[in-house]
Amino acid sequence: MDRIPLHVGGKCGSHWIHRLLTGHPQLCKEQLRVEKHIFINLMNTLMEKNLLSDGRFVFVAEQVGICLYILAKADSYRDAADRFQHLISTICKYNRRVLQALVQLS
Template sequence: MNNSEVDEVEEEIFLRSVQFNALLIQHYYMNYVYKTPCMVSSQTGNKWIMEVLQGNDSRCYNAFRMQKEVFYRLCSDLEVQFGVLGSNRTSHIEVMGMLLWCLGQGCGIRLVAERFQHSNETVSRYLGQALDHVCKLGKHIMRPSENEFNGVASEIMRDNRYMPHFKDCVGAIDGVHIPASIAPEKQIPYIGRKGIPTQNVMVTCNFNMQFIYVCAGWEGSDHDTRVFLSVLRDPEMNFPKPPPGKYYVVDSG
């Protein structure tokens, strides 16, 4: 190869290097410097949720699966018990709206982000905070009331079919399988007799049809007995054990 051919090869390599660097600069500029705005809808999340809450009662129920007064009470209780969610730009009510919309409609973070006009990162962060608050509130309110296990339940007392046979019964325990959205590589432990990924949830209720204890998160393949025994053996689970002579009714599981 003579000198002229070497010069041509070097020139071609140089030009290709320049072109490659130019493409890198363009890519960086378009993605990190001159970014096209994404969430630009005039119907922001706050505007939309205020429209729903101030509109027909059915709109609130259809969107958040609860009545307006229940929605406002939930927001108020969470704020009083555990502090304000959100920020200067995102209100406490909007954050709860994101969570209830996500749970009530069964949608993912991307759809919540589009509906409320926030980034995926912002929505993910707020949903995590709201879930923490709701779980804490659940532990606070789903528990036996004072003197729950004293005396005989009025529902037993006034029904001749159950009195006096169940006079010492204080409630019922049962399990339920809730469909769960699990990553494919992690689904196997959650697939049990239902044939789909589920969580095995153990609940305890009193005769007023109120939940007084809930244990969630177990894989769907776990047997009800295993969930029940784990709750009994772990003091940190705070299971409301009945006093001597009292009992819960359960099924064979």
């Protein structure tokens, strides 16, 4: 029996985040409810304070994007898993990690 990947189609999450940060200036705000410069500042602050670091396959930009996407869209982990092309467990892990970092930052 052939193995079919769980997530098929669509761009991976890192490509989608890259498009948000390099595309139309309003795209990031439309999708994540924050302006591009705020997203970048948040990401840099979380890294500078050692609250977040790159994972083996998921970099900080995508981790923050996952969390903001779930908050902005009020989407489920399943929807985020489809958007970012990761397993639900991966989405849950990084969403929790970013939320904990935000609490520590506050």
